[in-house]
Amino acid sequence: MSGKPLVSILSAGLSKFGKRKGVYGRELFVEAVTEAFERCPKLDPKKDIRAVIIGHMGESFEHQGHTGPTLADWAGLLPSAAIRTEAACSSSGVALRIGIFALLSGLYDIVLVGGVEKMTHRTTPDVTEFLAMASDYPFEQWHGLTFPSLYALMATAHMHKYGTTEEQMAMVAVKNHHNGALNPKAHIRREVSLEKALNSRMIAWPLKLYDCSLITDGASCLVLTKPELAKKFTDTPVHIIGSGQASDTIGLYERQNFTTLKAAKLAAKEAYKMAGVKPDDIDVAEAHDCFTIAEIIAYEDLGFCQQGKGGKMIENGTTTLEGKIPVNTSGGLKSKGHPVGATGTAQACEIFLQLTEQAEKRQVKGADIGLAHNVGGSGATATVHIFRRG
């Protein structure tokens, strides 16, 4: 059923997500890297790591570009070749994919991939503006479109075409806050009731405050190696068996359809094919819930349900911790938080924890195959990765 390992994950690390006052992003990254090395004591950071690939979305947040060597420097990983990838909120999903390229190329034996973003020290209007750079400048930003309004266009189209409701969207928030409350690293560890979510402040109709993910500080990383070297370092590796990436138009206005993300569908198709698995085989998934409607669309794009049936899927409880395909056991971007550059590898961290039985109160019993779905902007980039217990 499942394909050949492309690469193996030796370890993973995550900083505490949240409002992290008084630290730079580079310090959050050190927190994540430290956890990853503590989790795999046979790794020697200075000796074993020769390449560092980092997803980082916005130079404006900390007035800091050239983030690759900055983070490698602070994490004590010089003179590793350090690379920053940027693909908006899928910056570290892309870093993970480049890490796979680097290992498959034969030029490296072990690489560290990760991501970081420090956001909460900026004002909300600043954050909104910086995030908007992931959409089209002359044709979207210029006219005042921001990300809540872009996803609101998708939500209204989905409501109109398939009868998806505001209640169904709110149910995504309820589920993800429930999971996040069980995750010690999550930003907002608080359950939310359906009523509270539905009555929260309007942001861009039909999206309310609780339909939106969080502005969060955080960092994440994974240490990857060739499958044949994994057992030298750990008895419990997790293999990556499928990787997909595709792109779509930068502007939403250029698309024929607002109710699906074409790049995500193509990335999923590539990843499933490589992995030799079907949507039905997935035991646990992290999906890119930057807005609640995005998780509903993800169910459909990933083939977890038919097109248009995403609203019903959340309603039926299929994706809760106890459901058939638990989605966003970490709390997702909605409750764990969304430090944009860190999100892709943070999703992979959660899958790593699940497939190595380290997910504590949110553990999905016997999970064998996992999936991470990471979306950049309004879907101009998407990556999908499929993981198998080693």
Added chain:
Amino acid sequence: MSGKPLVSILSAGLSKFGKRKGVYGRELFVEAVTEAFERCPKLDPKKDIRAVIIGHMGESFEHQGHTGPTLADWAGLLPSAAIRTEAACSSSGVALRIGIFALLSGLYDIVLVGGVEKMTHRTTPDVTEFLAMASDYPFEQWHGLTFPSLYALMATAHMHKYGTTEEQMAMVAVKNHHNGALNPKAHIRREVSLEKALNSRMIAWPLKLYDCSLITDGASCLVLTKPELAKKFTDTPVHIIGSGQASDTIGLYERQNFTTLKAAKLAAKEAYKMAGVKPDDIDVAEAHDCFTIAEIIAYEDLGFCQQGKGGKMIENGTTTLEGKIPVNTSGGLKSKGHPVGATGTAQACEIFLQLTEQAEKRQVKGADIGLAHNVGGSGATATVHIFRRG
């Protein structure tokens, strides 16, 4: 003598460099891509290209991040997986290296790599600020250090330690403006006298106006494939036989030595070893002359001369068009221009033209082996690539 091809370059394209009023960066990229496809008519852009990897330094210049899919979209290359790499002024040197990873991984047969930057529509203070993001924010930018002042620190250290002179630095400007005047794509196609360069306005002592590279708009790209597929598309491929990348501290203040770039030396060592060639074997090179002192240091870091002898090397004429190792035949960053994200692949374009005898008035007769040296920031990133005529 020379190593096995890693990948082969099928074609290369370059936009006109300069002040390009009234166009977006994405339009300059289309110009470069169009030239590359015109140069290799057997390529079918829609059918053959599945991945696009783009170096782009600053989202602030055009208020546009998520540049990967933006450029792939405008160039008609969707739904290719599109990736942006950022490593300051070596952003597209890194993109080239990732393109090599992508092909060696076996996941792609053909990839397009390139870079872009649109800079001249911003004020000089804005450009200076945006470029400064490639240095350390808390420990450099905050204190008022900008790139001319960082390289001025290197220049004074080199003068103090090795007796390098202001005249020798000015000679780099004279040579590169001579070459740039022969390059129809160059930004400033004008010879400059030693006297004029030496008497130009002081920027950060000892660096004067003519010691600094240009603020330029431009784009560049290469189409790469596996060596075994090259002959299907062209009779005159150029092979990449060596690739090196390393990192150093983001802050100059963290280094023990200001007169050499450690990352560049390590990258060169890796590339030479992989290529199986020595500095003496190089027939033509593009070196990262963001400031004239940087080219002098590059001679030493690349092993073209002994440490400390770079000043003598320019004085002796060894690196002119008629010299033993012509450096920056394109005019370099100094005269061709420095659209930061585009520079790495623009250097590779020049080497491609030289090794396929398309460099017109600046052709180095019979050049067989070329080298491109691309530096990010004050040397926190460096890439070195070595090329051989196919």
